[in-house]
Amino acid sequence: MRETVGNEIPANLGVFAASDPEKGNHRGVIYAVAPSFKEIDTIWAGTDDGLIHITRDGGKTWQNVTPPQLKPWSKVSIIEASHFDAGTAYAAINSFRLDDLRAHIYRTRDFGKTWTEITKNIPDGGASNVVREDPVRKGLLFAGTEGSVYVSFNDGDDWQPLQLNLPHTSMRDLAIHGDDLIVATHGRSFWILDDITPIRQMNTEISKESVHLFAPQEAIRFRWNRNPDTPLPPEVPAGKNPPDGAIIDYYLTNAAKAPVKLEIFDAQDHLVRRYSSSDKPEPLEKTASEHPIPMYWVRPAPLLSAGEGMHRFVWDLHYAPPDSLGHEFPISAIVHDTPKYPLGAWALPGNYTAKLTVDGKSFSQQFVVKMDPRIRASLIDLRKQFEMQSGAVEGMNKSFGALLQVRSVRTQLKERSAKAGKGTLVDTMAALDKQAAELEGAAQSNFFGLPPGAKRPEDFSSLNQHFGGILAVADSADAAPTAQATAVFKELQEDLERLAERWTRIRQQDIPALNADLQRAGLAPVDPNKSPDAAPFADADGDDEP
Structure with missing residues (x-):
């Protein structure tokens, strides 16, 4: 119960004051409790009729430390004990019932002996509901009103909006979890500002x-x-x-x-x-x-x-x-x-x-x-996973790059053959195109593994897809790859090395020899480094795999 009554019925009740059977003698509800983060026996308490008390002996005795500015029927919505100083606390006061829509936030640094109102730059029109102190950076405060969220970098001396994409609604509570700021609104859901690290560093x-x-x-x-x-x-x-x-x-x-x-x-x-x-x-x-x-x-x-x-x-x-x-x-x-x-x-x-x-x-x-x-995987096992993943990526990049070159050479051979007519030169280009076609192969739609029969010879297309399959296997769990996956991976690396050597011989021997014949025939040489008109792809019907 408030310590004085009688004249404490707010004037804004008007004619309804006379109909109050208790004549103002109402018992206030303890609406906010804030144990100190620095002293185990220090606890702050606030009521919905505008009182703030403190105990420093674990609740044996309480002292009324209500700010003199607080009027009866003000509601102590939130008390926030400081994470850094035992004598510092913050109180958000909601004065709706007094027809006062201004924010009222108070700060004490001497266990409640004196209080300072800290609402500079918070505009009128939104009663205050909550104030919270960042547990990492001293002096960084967040406040929520009936319409917005605000931030202060100097312990409440100045405030600025932190609204961003929040709806303008009643901000009922704030919480800081790790490096995230969480906002609880009235009717407009929970909102989270991920990673307030930059705010802490500002x-x-x-x-x-x-x-x-x-x-x-x-x-x-x-x-x-x-x-x-x-x-x-x-x-x-x-x-x-x-x-x-x-x-x-x-x-x-x-x-x-x-x-x-x-x-x-x-x-x-x-x-x-x-x-x-x-x-x-x-x-x-x-x-x-x-x-x-x-x-x-x-x-x-x-x-x-x-x-x-x-x-x-x-x-x-x-x-x-x-x-x-x-x-x-x-x-x-x-x-x-x-x-x-x-x-x-x-x-x-x-x-x-x-x-x-x-x-x-x-x-x-x-x-x-x-x-x-x-x-629970060890760093050693994660390194093994990384080695297979990075190796699979390297295999995909090498097979894809070789595939680009092979397809470009085949396109150029087709163009030269159309201009060469008939004869030995055309036969030479046809034989070279056959070798390139074997290296190119063809992508398989919805490829999930090897065919049920005997393993077919690898080509650059199948290698790209098989390395992609190994990449997916290695990524399927944060653990060391299985012995079976490791064995397949090594086979693919050997196949890639073999095909790469074969393609290098063609580039260094067969294509230069052909280019000499093309030059004598007055035709442009074949350039294995020329980019194809379109990149190869095998995207088809999508994928139903999870």
């Missing part, structure tokens, strides 16, 4: 820089989706997954004059991945023409921005994807967040460096990649 010096690369938070290597079934329809309400990778934030005061470049290096300073603002994503029309899936499945390609302002880029913790004859979108899709397979090899847990280059100047920050804590 200061006046950074705001003066023309370019700043923030130090990334540690990244967790985890599977983006373990659901083997078809995706939820787009009209079904569902939350969005957090970014599955390393979040890299940077700020440009002005737009860059040249393409911005981002590079990822491992602990040995080996290049892992490179991105540029000049990268061109695959047009959605091309994706739609090659994959019979709803386009709302597709995850947009990550684009590195060169424009002014704050930017966020997510590296997916993979090396560059391989050159593949076939691509697919797994049927276990997520709306607007399904990547195109195959992906490159997984990055191993360890230390990495992000290097941002803007207009000739480079900025670097180190960060750590950690393994999903649910995975």
Whole structure:
């Protein structure tokens, strides 16, 4: 019960005050409790009729430390004990019942002896519901009102909006979990601001820089989706997954004059991945023409921005994807967040460096990649997985590159044969084309393994698909590859080496000899390095594999 009554009935009740049978003698509800993070026996308590008490002996005795500015019937919505100082606390006061729609947030630094109202730059029109202190950076506060979310970098002395894409609705509570800020609204769902690391690092010096690369938070290597079934329809309400990778934030005061470049290096300073603002994503029309899936499945390609302002880029913790004859979108899709397979090899847990280059100047920050804590595989086993994945990617790239050359040579042979007429020269080109055709082979639609009969001789097309199959096998579990997979992988490497040697002999011996005959016949030579008119592909009916 409040310590004084009688004149404490708010004037805004008007004629209804006289009909109150209790005449203001109402028992307040303890609405907020905040144990101290620094002293085990210190606890703060607030009521819905505008009182704040503190105990410093574990509840044996309580002291009324209500700010003198608080009026009766104010509601102490939230008390936040400081994570850094035992005597510091923050209180968010909701004054709806007083017809006061202004925010009222108070701060004490002396166990409640004195209080300061800290609402500068929070506009009128939204009563305050919550205030929270960041447990990592002292002085970083977040507040929620009846319409918006705000942030303060100086312990509440000044506030600025942190609305972003939030709906303007009642912000009832805030929570900080790790490096995420969580907002609970009244009727408009939960919202999460992923990775507030840049906010924690922001200061006046950074705001003066023309370019700043923030130090990334540690990244967790985890599977983006373990659901083997078809995706939820787009009209079904569902939350969005957090970014599955390393979040890299940077700020440009002005737009860059040249393409911005981002590079990822491992602990040995080996290049892992490179991105540029000049990268061109695959047009959605091309994706739609090659994959019979709803386009709302597709995850947009990550684009590195060169424009002014704050930017966020997510590296997916993979090396560059391989050159593949076939691509697919797994049927276990997520709306607007399904990547195109195959992906490159997984990055191993360890230390990495992000290097941002803007207009000739480079900025670097180190960060750590950690393994999903649910995975018990040793680093040795993960290295074995990485070796098979990276080896499979290398095999796909080599077979694809050779396939480009073979198809280009065959196209040129066809053109020269049409002009040569008949004779020995045409026969020589036909014999060479036969050898090239054997090396080229043909891609198999919906290829999932070897035919049931005896193993057929490999060619560059089948090797590309078989290496792709090994890549998928190695990626199927975060563990060392099986003995069977390792044996098949070694066979494929031997077959690739054999075919590459055969193609090298053709390039170094047969094609130069043919070019001499073509020159004598007045025809253009065959160039094995000439790019074909179209890249080879085998995308056909999609894939029902999870």
